[in-house]
Amino acid sequence: MLARHVLTKSRAIAAASAKRSFFRSSLVMTEKKEGEGETAAPAAEEAAPEDPVAALTAEVEALKAKNAELSDKVLRALADAENVRRISRQDVNNAREFSISKFAKSLLDVSDNLKRAHESITLEEMSPEHSLVAIKSLHEGVVMTDKELQKVFNSYGINSVGAVGDKFDPNFHEAMFEYPDEKQTPGTIGQLLKVGYSIHSRCLRPAQVGIIKAPPAQQ
Incomplete structure (x- = not known):
């Protein structure tokens, strides 16, 4: 009887000890989970998405800056194109007004020869007794002038x-x-x-x- 009583008491003590150990373990686990929850909360707060309004505002500002840059490039291109057109118009005007300058300068020699042929005949030489000599001289001057003119023409592909x-x-x-x-x-x-x-x-x-x-x- 005594032995049975001792055994029963020992079992009761062991069961109570097991309950206390289980309670302590549960308490430790609960505190650990609560600590992990408290640690995870700031992390979750840090991973929260960015403010959409701020993101849109930044994107709008970036687009405004890009638009201003493109507008500046367009204005510069238009200015360059206008300068090219102005220079081209000036070149065309110059070509129209002065393209024959070289040709005209070449004809000045022809004009000089005509003038010399005209001045080579004096009033005395135009008298009846000298008319044949004057006509011959004039003819020679005209022939020489024509040759000079044809030479100028040929030099220009005419x-x-x-x-x-x-x-x-x-x-x-x-x-x-x-x-x-x-x-x-x-x-x-x-x-x-x-x-x-x-x-x-x-x-x-x-x-x-x-x-x-x-x-x-x-x-």
Whole structure:
């Protein structure tokens, strides 16, 4: 009986000790979880999303700055384009006004020769007894001037077109009339009324000509 009593008491003591240990463990676990919760709360607060209004405001400001930069670039490009147009207009005006300066300067020598030919004939030389000499001198001066003029023309790619016997070319010749002539080839130039000129293979002024046509018996 005594032994059974001692055993029963020992079991009771062990059970009570186990309850106290379980209670202590539960208490420790509860405190640990509460501590972890308190530690996690600030972390959760730190990970909270950024204020959307502030984010939108920053984005708007960035777009405003970008827009201002692009506007400045556009204004600069427009200003550069206007400068280019202004310079181009000035170049065109200069070309229109002064493009023939070199050509005109070359013709000054021709003008000088004409003046010298005119001044070479005195009133005395124009008298009947000297008229032949004066005419000869004038003719020589005119021939010299024409040669000088043709030389200037050639230097600029200007050449005379149209000569008696040449085949009629509507691109360089202007037919003023037609007439038959058995001694000449039909379709060729029979008379040259005004010399024509070409410039670098283009017609500058057509030659005015009379064209040979076939006699009636050959038509």
